[in-house]
Each structure stands twice: as structure tokens, then as C-alpha cells.
Amino acid sequence: xxxxxxxxxxxxxxxxxxxxxxxxxxxxxxxxxxxxxxxxxxxxxxxxxxxxxxxxxxxxxxxxxxxxxxxxxxxxxxxxxxxxxxxxxxxxxxxxxxxxxxxxxxxxxxxxxxxxxxxxxxxxxxxxxxxxxxxxxxxxxxxxxxxxxxxxxxxxxxxxxxxxxxxxxxxxxxxxxxxxxxxxxxxxxxxxxxxxxxxxxxxxxxxxxxxxxxxxxxxxxxxxxxxxxxxxxxxxxxxxxxxxxxxxxxxxxxxxxxxxxxxxxxxxxxxxxxxxxxxxxxxxxxxxxxxxxxxxxxxxxxxxxxxxxxxxxxxxxxxxxxxxxxxxxxxxxxxxxxxxxxxxxxxxxxxxxxxxxxxxxxxxxxxxxxxxxxxxxxxxxxxxxxxxxxxxxxxxxxxxxxxxxxxxxxxxxxxxxxxxxxxxxxxxxxxxxxxxxxxxxxxxxxxxxxxxxxxx
Numbered sequence: 001x002x003x004x005x006x007x008x009x010x011x012x013x014x015x016x017x018x019x020x021x022x023x024x025x026x027x028x029x030x031x032x033x034x035x036x037x038x039x040x041x042x043x044x045x046x047x048x049x050x051x052x053x054x055x056x057x058x059x060x061x062x063x064x065x066x067x068x069x070x071x072x073x074x075x076x077x078x079x080x081x082x083x084x085x086x087x088x089x090x091x092x093x094x095x096x097x098x099x100x101x102x103x104x105x106x107x108x109x110x111x112x113x114x115x116x117x118x119x120x121x122x123x124x125x126x127x128x129x130x131x132x133x134x135x136x137x138x139x140x141x142x143x144x145x146x147x148x149x150x151x152x153x154x155x156x157x158x159x160x161x162x163x164x165x166x167x168x169x170x171x172x173x174x175x176x177x178x179x180x181x182x183x184x185x186x187x188x189x190x191x192x193x194x195x196x197x198x199x200x201x202x203x204x205x206x207x208x209x210x211x212x213x214x215x216x217x218x219x220x221x222x223x224x225x226x227x228x229x230x231x232x233x234x235x236x237x238x239x240x241x242x243x244x245x246x247x248x249x250x251x252x253x254x255x256x257x258x259x260x261x262x263x264x265x266x267x268x269x270x271x272x273x274x275x276x277x278x279x280x281x282x283x284x285x286x287x288x289x290x291x292x293x294x295x296x297x298x299x300x301x302x303x304x305x306x307x308x309x310x311x312x313x314x315x316x317x318x319x320x321x322x323x324x325x326x327x328x329x330x331x332x333x334x335x336x337x338x339x340x341x342x343x344x345x346x347x348x349x350x351x352x353x354x355x356x357x358x359x360x361x362x363x364x365x366x367x368x369x370x371x372x373x374x375x376x377x378x379x380x381x382x383x384x385x386x387x388x389x390x391x392x393x394x395x396x397x398x399x400x401x402x403x404x405x406x407x408x409x410x411x412x413x414x415x416x417x418x419x420x421x422x423x424x425x426x427x428x429x430x431x432x433x434x435x436x437x438x439x440x441x442x443x444x445x446x447x448x449x450x451x452x453x454x455x456x
Contacts, residue, residue, distance in 0.1 A: 009086040010253040017084050018252075019071060022244040024279040025237065025351060026067035027286045030358055032237070032350035033325035035061075036312060041456060044322050052219065052321075053238070054127040054229050060238040067283075069241065071123075078122045078155065082111035083245065087253040087414075092381040094401070101404035103397060104259075105417040106250045106277065107384070112178070115387065115419030116273050117148035117233050120242035124231040125152035134227035135159025139189065139214030141269070141344055142168050142389065143175035144419055145233030150184035159228075163189040163217040165344065167208035175423040189214035196220050196318035210334050211270070211345040216318025234270030235315060235324075235349050243276025250414065251280050261292050263400055265415040267392040268296035268305060268363065271349025277416040278361065279351075285360055294361040295400075296352065297392040299371070300440045302335040304328055304348045305356055305363035307446060313347060313453045323454060326353040329441075330449030336439040343389050346449075366395045367438040372431040374398050375421070387419040388427055 025031055034043035049058035060069065071079075090103040108116035128136050135158050140146030146162040153160035162184050169176060169188035179186050189209050190197040196216040200207065207213070215232065222230040233239060254261060264281055266274035274296055284290035298305055305327045314331035315321040328347035335344040348356075355361045375391035377398070378384070386394060393415040404411050421428065430436045 006089055006257055008091065009088050010256065011086055012084040012249060012252055012256070014080060016252055017076070017079065018245050018248040019076065020068040021071055021241045022248055022280050022283065023063060023067055023069055023241055024244070024283050025064035027283045028354065029286065030354055031064050032354045033312070036323040038314065038319065038321070038323055041323070052222070052230050054124070054131050054133070056127045056130070057124060057231075057238045060241055061236060072126060075123050075126050079245070082118070084249050085110055087250055090382055093378060093398070096377070096381045097398065097401050097405065099401040099405040100408060100410045101401040102410065102412045103401055104412070104414045106246060106414065107417045108246060108273070109384070109387070109417065109420035113144060113148035113151055114422065115144035115148065116243060116246060116276065117145045118151065119245055119276070120233060120239045120272065121145070121148035121152040122155070123242045125149065125156045125158055128158055128229060128231065129156040133158065133229055135161065136229055136231045137161045137163070137218040137222040138231050138233065139163045139165070139211055139218045140168070140233070141165050141211050142387070143172050143179070143423065144387070146179050146184065146186065147175055149231065149233070150179040150182035153184070154182040160184040161218070161221055162186045163191070163214040163221070165189055165209040165211060165214050171426045172423050189217050191217060193217070194220045196320060200317060204334060207334055210317060212315070212317035212331055215316035216320055219316065219320050220318070234272035234345070235347070237351060239272050240275035240279060240349060240351050243272050244279045246273070246276040246416065247278060247280040250277065254414070259412060261414045262411040263293045263295060263413045265295045265297060265393045265397050265400070265413065267343060267389045267416065267418060268298040268348065268352065269343035269389065270345045270347070271352040273416050273418045275349055275352050282355055282360055294355070295396060296356065296361055296363040297396045298363065298365050299343050299392065300365040300367045300438065302329065302344055302346070303365045304346060305353075306365050308347070309450055309453070310353060310357055311453055312456050315347065324350050326350050327356065328450070328453070329446055330453050332452050333446070333449040343392065364396060366392055367440070369431070369436050369438050371395050372427070372436060376431070384417070385421045386417060387421040388424055390416070390418040393417070
């Protein structure tokens with residue numbers, strides 16, 4: 001098809017929206033290793049997980065046999081307020097780069113939360129409401145997840161308590177205020193309001209926090225309150241399941257115009273956006289229906305896939321959560337205070353880890369300054385100010401497009417634009433003022449952290 005035949009924005013009709021989530025684990029030859037009880041070291045049961053998560057979410061977490069799980073009508077009705085999201089042809093970026101590559105991005109920032117996180121937040125709040133709970137607790141890095149969950153809880157009349165990584169709490173006050181506007185209680189983490197928070201503050205004085213720290217506090221807060229459960233925005237199987245609407249819509253939009261992707265790129269923190277975007281395409285690869293390249297992009301400051309170990313580790317710094325087999329830098333690893341707060345997690349989803357381990361996915365790292373260089377260039381030609389997390393995918397999409405310029409290949413590149421960066425102006429200010437720096441952990445730092453991982 002020529003340029004005139006493919007619109008700038010490809011939208012699906014409401015009738016074409018997914019009616020079921022796709023569970024890639026059902027098609028995986030090598031299933032992700034089971035979660036382990038941190039005390040017994042045996043696989044977690046549904047009953048045990050139900051003490052942490054809502055009952056239905058615990059079932060979804062353990063389900064690796066059903067490829068399709070129906071999306072409840074009430075969730076589908078909520079999705080209709082902001083979905084389907086557009087698949088956008090980046091014509092202006094292609095022209096700027098003078099590349100023969102065709103570049104598309106799936107834009108997930110067209111809702112008040114500003115990111116893809118709402119796809120899972122509304123599902124988790126729905127199941128909490130169905131169970132008759134009073135409220136939920138959670139952690140948030142850059143604040144997108146906390147914002148999305150506060151919106152979802154407000155919709156269903158649930159209490160919402162958010163532990164926000166301290167560096168983001170300080171750098172992104174306006175995102176914090178959006179959460180409070182929707183009724184959430186927001187606490188900087190680590191804090192002195194929980195036993196695990198006090199322990200972390202004692203062990204790491206002056207720490208700027210991490211997602212692992214905030215998870216520990218949120219789990220403790222839920223366990224100490226009657227009628228509360230813990231919910232989370234990344235890493236777990238249930239979250240990647242809900243986020244599969246991203247990949248399903250992307251695939252449907254591409255199929256609508258007979259577009260065959262050669263490369264699909266997503267930023268990688270805990271794995272929610274990445275797993276949701278690539279899941280349906282990974283399923284095609286596993287079934288032998290496609291040879292598309294899948295690329296995970298992670299920050300050089302927190303390189304769990306590219307420099308971590310594939311072992312069982314705690315999902316949180318306080319070591320109160322189940323053990324998960326994943327690529328990890330060690331649960332005690334505290335990343336530098338980079339501006340991509342949503343990617344500052346020590347480990348990677350077990351699904352993404354297994355796909356990477358089996359050679360079905362590639363992984364690359366990029367530095368903070370080159371990420372913001374790409375973000376600014378994208379903003380100037382495409383008219384959207386991207387989130388720092390999303391900009392990792394933009395960076396590699398541009399790099400792949402420039403390789404096509406060198407070789408003359410007309411590859412089709414698709415990347416996930418997870419959200420907007422309008423609450424990340426402190427980061428853009430640092431970049432514009434030439435004050436942004438790059439930090440890459442040493443081998444010794446990673447080894448010291450991994451030395452404290454559990455021995456099974």
C-alpha cells in the first residue's frame with residue numbers, strides 16, 4: 001500500500017475490540033517457573049496467593065493452560081471510554097530520519113492516567129469490588145500506575161493507598177496530586193509508617209527508594225488491614241494478561257491493512273507494557289506463524305535482562321513477597337535516581353524472562369541521555385511529549401530505522417508509546433539545561449547485590 005492508502009492513525013471499531021485477554025503462557029513450550037512460598041520454598045497455591053491478591057487474580061496468576069480469558073462486560077464498558085487506542089504511522093519521524101523503514105507506534109497515553117497502566121488497574125479494581133473488599137494498597141514508580149489505580153478505585157468506590165518511590169514523589173508532585181484528586185492516600189517510600197520501611201531506612205540511610213522497597217511496604221500495609229488486598233501494576237502474570245489488549249489491538253490494526261511487522265519494540269521495567277505488546281506476537285512465533293523480532297529495551301542503569309542472573313529471587317526489597325524465577329539484579333539492588341521511574345525495578349516478569357531465556361526475544365540497554373535525545377527529536381516532529389519510559393523504545397526504534405537507511409531495507413517497525421511525559425518536566429528541564437548524567441552500575445555492585453539472593 002502507498003502512503004495515501006494507510007491513514008496516519010489506525011483505529012479499530014468498537015466491534016473489533018478484544019473480548020478476551022490472551023494468555024501467552026498457554027502457548028509457551030517452556031512455562032514460566034512457579035512462584036515459591038518464601039518460607040516453605042514450595043510452589044504457591046491459589047489459597048496462599050489469595051491472602052495477598054484478590055481470589056480471581058490469584059486464579060489468573062496461576063493459569064497457564066487457558067489461552068483466552070473472557071474480559072468481563074463491566075471492564076469492557078470501561079475500556080470503551082479510552083479504547084481502542086490508535087496505532088499511529090510516524091510519517092514525520094520517517095521523513096526526519098530519511099529512512100526507508102516504516103515506523104508505527106501504539107499510543108497508550110490518551111487517558112487521564114497518561115499511560116497503559118489503566119488497562120490492568122480497572123481489571124484489578126473490578127475484581128476487588130466483586131470480592132467485597134474495602135480497598136487496596138499498591139506501589140508506584142513514576143506514578144503512572146498509582147494514578148491509574150486511583151482512577152479505577154474512584155470508579156468503583158474503593159479506598160486506595162499508594163506507596164510512591166521517594167525520588168518520584170519528590171520529582172513528580174503533579175502526578176502525586178492527580179492521585180490525591182482521585183482520592184488516593186500517597187506516601188513516599190521507604191517510609192516510617194511500616195516495619196519494613198523502617199528497616200530499609202536503617203539499612204540504606206538517605207535512600208531515594210525503589211519499586212522493590214515500595215512493594216514491600218504496600219504488601220505489609222495490605223496484610224495489616226482487614227478487607228484490603230495488594231494489587232500491582234507490573235511483573236506478575238495477571239498484569240501481563242490484562243495488558244494483552246495492547247498487543248491484540250496492535251495485531252488487529254496491522255492485519256486490517258495487511259501490514260506485516262518485522263520488528264516490535266517495547267520498554268522493559270517489570271514487563272507490563274512489553275509483555276502486553278509482544279504477547280500475541282510471541283504466541284505467533286511459538287506456533288511457527290511468524291519470525292518477527294521482539295526487542296526489550298531497558299535502562300543501562302537497571303539492566304536486569306542484559307546483566308542480571310536468571311534465578312529465583314524476591315520480588316521486593318523487604319523479602320516478604322513470593323520468590324519468582326526471573327532475570328534479576330538482586331532484590332536489594334537500589335537503582336540510581338534516573339528519570340524513568342517506571343523502569344527502576346530489579347527484576348523482570350517471569351513470562352518476559354522465559355521468552356528471553358528461550359531466545360524468542362532480544363534485549364538491549366540504552367543510556368539516559370541518549371534516551372532523552374530521542375524523546376526530544378520525537379516530540380519535535382510527532383507532536384507528542386513522550387514519557388521517559390516510552391522514550392527507551394523510541395530510541396531503539398530510531399536506531400533500527402537508521403540501520404535500514406544504511407542497508408536500504410524497507411522494514412516495518414512497531415513500538416509501544418506507553419504514555420505521555422507532561423508530568424516529567426523536571427527530567428526534561430535537566431536534559432535541556434545539560435545537567436543530565438548517565439549512571440551504569442559496576443559489575444562489582446551487581447555481584448554484591450546478587451550475592452544476597454536466596455540459595456535454593
